[in-house]
Amino acid sequence: xxxxxYLPLTDEDRREMLSTIGVESIEDLFxxxxxxxxxxxxxxxPPALSELEAVRHLNSLAAKNKHxxxxxxxxxxxxxxxxxxxxxxxxxxxxxxYTSYTPYQPEISQGILQAIFxxxxxxxxxxxxxxxxxxxxxxxTAVAEGAIMGCGSTRRSKALVxxxxxxxxxxVLKNYFSSRGLxxxxxxxxxxxxxxxxxxxxxxxxxxxxxLQQPNFFxxxxxxxxxxxxxxxxxxxxxxxxxxxxxxxLQAPADYGADIVVGEGQSLGVPPSFGxxxxxxxxxxxxxxxxxPGRIAGETVDSEGNRGFVLTLQTREQHIRREKASSxxxxxxxxxxxxxxxxxxxxxxxxxxxxxxxxxxxxxxxxEKITALSxxxxxxPGFNFKEFALSIPGKPEELNKKxxxxxxxxxxxxxxxxxxxxxTMLFAVTEKRTREEIDTLVRELEGWK
Amino acid sequence: MRKSKALLFEMGRSGRQGYxxxxxxxxxxxxxxxxxQKMQRSExxxxxxxxxxxxxxxxxxLSTRNFGVDTGFYPLGSCTMKYNPKVNEEVAxxxxxxxxxxxxxxxxxxxxxxxxxxMEQRLKELTGMERFTMQPSAGAxxxxxxxxxxxxxxxxxxDHKRNKVLIPVTAHGTNPATVTMAGYEVVQLPADERGNxxxxxxKEAVDDTxxxxxxxxxxxxxxxxEEITEMARVVHDKGGLLYYDGANLNxxxxxxxxxxxxxxxxxxxxxKTLSTPHGGGGPGSGPVGVKERLIxxxxxxxxxxxxxxxxxxxxxxDSIGKVQSFYGNFGVVVKAYNYVCMMGAxxxxxxxxxxxxxxxxxxxxxxxxxxxxxxxxRKHEFVVSAKPEKKKGAGAGDIAKALLDRGFHPxxxxxxxxxxxxxxxxxxxxxxxxxLDAYAQAMEEIAKDIDKDAEKVAAGPHYTxxxxxxxxxxxxxxxxxxxxx
Numbered sequence: 001x002x003x004x005x006y007l008p009l010t011d012e013d014r015r016e017m018l019s020t021i022g023v024e025s026i027e028d029l030f031x032x033x034x035x036x037x038x039x040x041x042x043x044x045x046p047p048a049l050s051e052l053e054a055v056r057h058l059n060s061l062a063a064k065n066k067h068x069x070x071x072x073x074x075x076x077x078x079x080x081x082x083x084x085x086x087x088x089x090x091x092x093x094x095x096x097x098y099t100s101y102t103p104y105q106p107e108i109s110q111g112i113l114q115a116i117f118x119x120x121x122x123x124x125x126x127x128x129x130x131x132x133x134x135x136x137x138x139x140x141t142a143v144a145e146g147a148i149m150g151c152g153s154t155r156r157s158k159a160l161v162x163x164x165x166x167x168x169x170x171x172v173l174k175n176y177f178s179s180r181g182l183x184x185x186x187x188x189x190x191x192x193x194x195x196x197x198x199x200x201x202x203x204x205x206x207x208x209x210x211x212l213q214q215p216n217f218f219x220x221x222x223x224x225x226x227x228x229x230x231x232x233x234x235x236x237x238x239x240x241x242x243x244x245x246x247x248x249x250l251q252a253p254a255d256y257g258a259d260i261v262v263g264e265g266q267s268l269g270v271p272p273s274f275g276x277x278x279x280x281x282x283x284x285x286x287x288x289x290x291x292x293p294g295r296i297a298g299e300t301v302d303s304e305g306n307r308g309f310v311l312t313l314q315t316r317e318q319h320i321r322r323e324k325a326s327s328x329x330x331x332x333x334x335x336x337x338x339x340x341x342x343x344x345x346x347x348x349x350x351x352x353x354x355x356x357x358x359x360x361x362x363x364x365x366x367x368e369k370i371t372a373l374s375x376x377x378x379x380x381p382g383f384n385f386k387e388f389a390l391s392i393p394g395k396p397e398e399l400n401k402k403x404x405x406x407x408x409x410x411x412x413x414x415x416x417x418x419x420x421x422x423x424t425m426l427f428a429v430t431e432k433r434t435r436e437e438i439d440t441l442v443r444e445l446e447g448w449k
Numbered sequence: 450m451r452k453s454k455a456l457l458f459e460m461g462r463s464g465r466q467g468y469x470x471x472x473x474x475x476x477x478x479x480x481x482x483x484x485x486q487k488m489q490r491s492e493x494x495x496x497x498x499x500x501x502x503x504x505x506x507x508x509x510x511l512s513t514r515n516f517g518v519d520t521g522f523y524p525l526g527s528c529t530m531k532y533n534p535k536v537n538e539e540v541a542x543x544x545x546x547x548x549x550x551x552x553x554x555x556x557x558x559x560x561x562x563x564x565x566x567x568m569e570q571r572l573k574e575l576t577g578m579e580r581f582t583m584q585p586s587a588g589a590x591x592x593x594x595x596x597x598x599x600x601x602x603x604x605x606x607x608d609h610k611r612n613k614v615l616i617p618v619t620a621h622g623t624n625p626a627t628v629t630m631a632g633y634e635v636v637q638l639p640a641d642e643r644g645n646x647x648x649x650x651x652k653e654a655v656d657d658t659x660x661x662x663x664x665x666x667x668x669x670x671x672x673x674x675e676e677i678t679e680m681a682r683v684v685h686d687k688g689g690l691l692y693y694d695g696a697n698l699n700x701x702x703x704x705x706x707x708x709x710x711x712x713x714x715x716x717x718x719x720x721k722t723l724s725t726p727h728g729g730g731g732p733g734s735g736p737v738g739v740k741e742r743l744i745x746x747x748x749x750x751x752x753x754x755x756x757x758x759x760x761x762x763x764x765x766x767d768s769i770g771k772v773q774s775f776y777g778n779f780g781v782v783v784k785a786y787n788y789v790c791m792m793g794a795x796x797x798x799x800x801x802x803x804x805x806x807x808x809x810x811x812x813x814x815x816x817x818x819x820x821x822x823x824x825x826x827r828k829h830e831f832v833v834s835a836k837p838e839k840k841k842g843a844g845a846g847d848i849a850k851a852l853l854d855r856g857f858h859p860x861x862x863x864x865x866x867x868x869x870x871x872x873x874x875x876x877x878x879x880x881x882x883x884x885l886d887a888y889a890q891a892m893e894e895i896a897k898d899i900d901k902d903a904e905k906v907a908a909g910p911h912y913t914x915x916x917x918x919x920x921x922x923x924x925x926x927x928x929x930x931x932x933x934x
Contacts, residue, residue, distance in 0.1 A: 002791050002792045002796035003793070004796075006532055006724075007796075007800065007878060008879065008881035009882065017809075017810040020810055021806075021809045023809075026806065029802075029805050029806060029809055030805070032673045032826045033705050034675060034677065036678055037709050037710045038704065039704055039709065042703065043574055043703050043794035045574055045789070045793055045794040045797070046793070048790070048791060048792060048794075048796050049790045049793075050791070054787050055536060055539070057790060058543065058783070058787055059540075061563055061564050062543040062546050064545070065545045065558050066557040067544050067545055067548040068548040068550060069544040071557075073550060075550045078774060079550060079552075079775075087501055091504075091505070091508040091512075094508070095517050095518075095726075096513065096515040096517045096519065096520060097512055098517065098538075098729070099519045099533050099727070100515055100516060100727065101525055101528050101530055101729070101730070102727070103730070105516075105853060106918045107910050107913040107917065108514075108516035108913055110914060110915055111514040112511075112729035114456070114511055114514070115729075116730075117456075117930070120929060121456075122494075124930045125494040125495050130930075132929075137732075137778075138586065141773060168771070168774040171770050171774075172773065172774065175771060176630075179593075179596075179600060179630070179632055180630065225487065248490065248493065249490060250484075250489065250490060251487075251489060271548060271780075272547075272548065272549060273547050273549065273779050274561050274775070275773075275775025275777075275779060276586065276773065276776065276778040276780065277586070277731075277732035277781060295730060298923040298928055299923070299928035299929075302451070302915040302918050303916035303919075304451060306453045306915050308453065308915040312920070312927060312929070313924060313927060318622040318623050318626035319622035319623075322622050322635075323628060323629045323635040324629070325626040325629070328589040328593060328623050328629075328630045329587070329589055330587065330588065330589045330621075330623050331720065331727070331731040332732075333728075334728050334732075335726075335729055335731065336728075336732060338728075342504065345457055345499055345507070346467035346468050346501065348467065348468075348499060349493040349494050349495075349496045350466065351470070355470065358470070358473050360483055360484065361473055361475055361478065362473070365475035383484050383488065397554075404554065404557065409550060409557070412552045431470065431471075434474055435474040
């Protein structure tokens, strides 16, 4: 039998226990399952593997993949190849953290509760918001829940979302809205940026939330000067999707008037893992706290006056409020939030700023070098943070095939999400890319087509 | 000795660093040339500067203030806190899995797709369903996905009047919250005196506005719904669908399958049943399986195979779309897949056997001292009612704190709501008889302590790193972040 090393009961234990219970056999314990639904066969699964055989099997599957450690990656689109310091896995690998459940019993969960409290604080410091929660599943669900929060707080049922927001997030948003019977309209693009004049026309007193992204899906920093005023004039809410790593360099969302800040936190020391687990971040101004979904850790004192932490404001949550809860979220991405917290603690404000500046410098170096080649043009004018869109002289799929021969994971094709952007590709350049790697990419692109 | 732990923000010193980066090797341009000044941050965020050793000592100390399955017995009801095999962590960290970008070309991720494909085959067999999506990131996320699929199915048939979802009173809180998220109304069904869903009430509640019945079976009382076949018939006869909340699947693997009970949609909590760790709150994973007629509405993409090639299938015109940015919590699925490979059919059935045996055994021991309503066979969990103890001066919450002092994680308290002073107890399959005996003994001692001095018990815990925390104060005066004095 497989997995015996995880099942401590011996046959003798089982006999003794059955006798204590007062039944004859194991079968008696399952006699409450009506015979018409009893499985009349054994499950048809492949033979059990020993630990060694399982590791061999999983190794052989892993070996069939190319990955960011044996290729040079320029892929982004919301998930980036950033450097992850060793300290992170040594903290998240402590099993007192990773084998615990949601901290319902605070007196024996001070470790994770304090870590979440500190994580919330750092997310607030980065975004300029007053409160943050303990995490959402990913950027897409954080965007959707942020827009729904706006609906809850304004008691309106419509949102506007810019087409410059990640299409991956918009897909989730669209689904959440349609299921709930909420309206969603898209603000068109102008040169790869949100068309703010269109936003001005579209926003009215029916609109609850306006969702924008900084930097946007094309890696462009949008000029958000005065945008919040347009939105606030109609008492609507500005929901900003951000890359938290960019916030040591880019203006804090609070400074341009964001009300709710969401986004993907994968850039904070989280491996890409084929797109999950990721980290949904969520922060807001104080007045939205009662509409906020998910866990929130708060400070309190114990019976002797010592500082301690608990999950708090739980009357927002499903286990207390049931159908009146602000969301159904229960399990979140706590361990990933812990990883992000350790990342922020290790790098500090200066380290994160240095990473952000290197991304900016290297991405712009790459963009300049590539667009000097004939046939490669910037798809849009503007200021890029760590990613840029290029118009290229052929099909992205073919270019990626060619690059793959040199173990380069090229860019992301924009056309599946923006049919009008044929032969357009997104390239991301993080602090991990060396000048030599960028120059190699440029050489490979030179003379293609 | 009790003391609080310094916050990160109370540590460190300007000029320290806990990182090392290569220097920038491309020619640098002035910042203002690359980014207009008005878009730049004016002040750095107020965050600590720490050396690596400070970071590690901080988090190591925090970890000593936390209790996990590796620390001790964790009978948290409906959470299936079983042991998390160490090898799972190792395989999920392989660069061939952890370092995959979600946008990589299919030919470079064949191993990952094969793993998803294999996992789907195994989950289908385990549950009796016909297709699975791995996209939902947690159980509640699976519930939402499942209801979206059901909604799309009804809408597709032009059936727009179905605006209600039926839920038994014993349901997890996520069920009603999910119903609201999906734009439905909740209709709550009472339980009968045996703890089953009240069949008569169900018959009265079902009509042509019923979209679905959501059910956990066995229920949060740990009881198998004895009339499940009839319940399924009643709902199906009126055109409604059946949704299975798989939180409690650990009770029945190899013995019964939701697909055979008549369920149309199923979600699994693989961070419960299939051994992946809960991470202090997440990440989890909540794959959703459906019967044939609901396949067209599943989220895109599905994973399929053509010849020897695995690929993402986006060709589902009636799909609900996406519920997560990419393909779900792949890293969690890798761990669960490894577990299923190691357990095999016989091993998984033994898991459920031992989970149910442990639960009935522990209930037998506790029954000598405590009240356990619904005197019948239990599956993986059972619910103690501490109502008599509460009358003596120490209720479920106080018993929980007394367990902390004895080195145990307590059961889920005050849930399900239909049991007064509930202690929902799930001992699961990875616990030994000695552990259960020790727990039962501790519970017996606590009962004696309550008889002797209930006030002292109610003032606990006495030996934890902090004393009982003031949750009311945390709500009345919310402090949700550190701020500079």
